[in-house]
Amino acid sequence: MTIQVQKAVFNLVTTILLMGGYIYYIFGIQGDINLPKVNEIQFWGKFILKLTLLMVISKIILFILFTIFKKIKNRNKYDEDLSFIDERDKLIEMKSDRYSHWIAILGFIASMVPISMGYPVQYMFITILIFGFVSSVMSDVWKIYYYSKGL
Amino acid sequence: MSKDHIQNNIRTLRFFKEEMTQKQLADEVGVTRQTVAAIESGKYSPSLELAFRISNFFKVTLDEVFTYDSSKDKFKKK
Numbered sequence: 001m002t003i004q005v006q007k008a009v010f011n012l013v014t015t016i017l018l019m020g021g022y023i024y025y026i027f028g029i030q031g032d033i034n035l036p037k038v039n040e041i042q043f044w045g046k047f048i049l050k051l052t053l054l055m056v057i058s059k060i061i062l063f064i065l066f067t068i069f070k071k072i073k074n075r076n077k078y079d080e081d082l083s084f085i086d087e088r089d090k091l092i093e094m095k096s097d098r099y100s101h102w103i104a105i106l107g108f109i110a111s112m113v114p115i116s117m118g119y120p121v122q123y124m125f126i127t128i129l130i131f132g133f134v135s136s137v138m139s140d141v142w143k144i145y146y147y148s149k150g151l
Numbered sequence: 152m153s154k155d156h157i158q159n160n161i162r163t164l165r166f167f168k169e170e171m172t173q174k175q176l177a178d179e180v181g182v183t184r185q186t187v188a189a190i191e192s193g194k195y196s197p198s199l200e201l202a203f204r205i206s207n208f209f210k211v212t213l214d215e216v217f218t219y220d221s222s223k224d225k226f227k228k229k
Contacts, residue, residue, distance in 0.1 A: 002185045086182040087198050088189060147185075150154075150194025 004089060005147045012140035014062050019133055022051055044125040092146040100139035107131020154193050156223035159216055161191050164209045180204040
């Protein structure tokens, strides 16, 4: 498995674990406090802001740890720079990001459907979150696909 | 997604250049080893700039490194 594929797999796994962990914490461990608030817009605003912060900070820390782990593991082999990206990496990143952005835009449009049908506001946020999660996961899946199958 | 219509002789050229490794060539032309491997296996067509860098490194012309077979190209004129 190449280093780029390893990075994509690592990103995919951490996204799933962080998102799953955060949802379990909010609706599982603190469910008694949070579940009665799901109809409030303020709750969803805080939910998304906290999730964004958690994702950004955790991913930075986890990638630092990943880099340290790879450096220690490959100390006897030739040095492979984790931050170095060439034209093929950029092209793969652009292609996978383009498709994942389409999913995110589709999610935003889809989130308008429950609102227009008169459903509570929580359904809009749930739709946005689901599509946001799927777009993030698919971005890594497409990266893995392009790295293994070629552009 | 192998590009059959664009073939290359990089593997042969590397062999005649003191059996240099993919990593050595990658360092010379400023890409990753995986990109050199992808070009060699036909999974990736390099940019014109990279193609020229590769041919310059081996001191050969571009068509001695890359060959194009129009009969295998799926391109259709509009």
